[in-house]
Amino acid sequence: MTEEKVYPMTEEGKEKIEQELEELKTVKRKEVVERIKVARSFGDLSENSEYESAKDEQAFIEGRISTLQHMLQNVEIIDSSKTKEGVVALGRTVKFKELPDRIEEEYIIVGKAESDPFEGKISNESPIAEALMGKKVGDKVSIETPGGAMDVEITAVD
Template sequence: MAQKSFPMTAEGKEKLEEELENLKTVKRPEVIDRIKIARSFGDLSENSEYESAKDEQSVVESRISQIEEMIRFADVVDASTVAEDEVSVGKSVTFLEDGEDDPETYRIVGAAESDPLEGKISNESPIAVALLGKRTGEKVSIQTPGGTMDVTITEVK
């Protein structure tokens, strides 16, 4: 069975590597120290500090595994190899919805680095899926959970 690849920008991969380093060198040792301290309190069956620290250790170890897999199977996309006016991962796209006056701009990134509040949308989102591979000037119908959006791509950079 083939492993899933994780499309991402070079910047996104770098951020994951930094997070992994922080988890391994800072967070993991902190949690281990909390577990040691909580064990010193005695009876573990009714030790909420110990249970809390063990739960946190589970979350940290799970995130470490998740990041390691994403980095191992990272597919770093070089947007400069795609036509200048073609929508791809790593590029920003501006479009105007039919009947609207205000254009919307999003940067399409890998799922691991998406942050809608920062204008970064996942390549797996309905908007990105509909726009990927399209070019400036094209009209696109986007199927979203809220209905269909008809848009015209006004800029790709």
């Protein structure tokens, strides 16, 4: 028997997934069914690109719904209050300066399912987060990333 994958995420991340699921089930699913009906009205389905496109979209939507439902059934809410204060952990915000440039960056460490670097949320499985986990303010860390190595100093953990 295989063990179910657990999806660590913040309460905010869980809410976003619930909203996306609701949107897919109540709006997108109905829209694609309507597109299929319209495409069918064009007649011959064997060379009907609108029909094929709508069926592909329907398959994508149903797959996404299934994925999101699975994630929500196996979610583990990140409770950063249970981690040691001032230590980089899931759910914590970490600020660090790249050395020697002193360029400061700030990220929230979240589960892979809700990571979005453009929103400042990085996966706990990313090279940066893996290198920073368990470290504290003042620690200097060398991080190996696909873009090359970088040295950083942790300046804050909230």
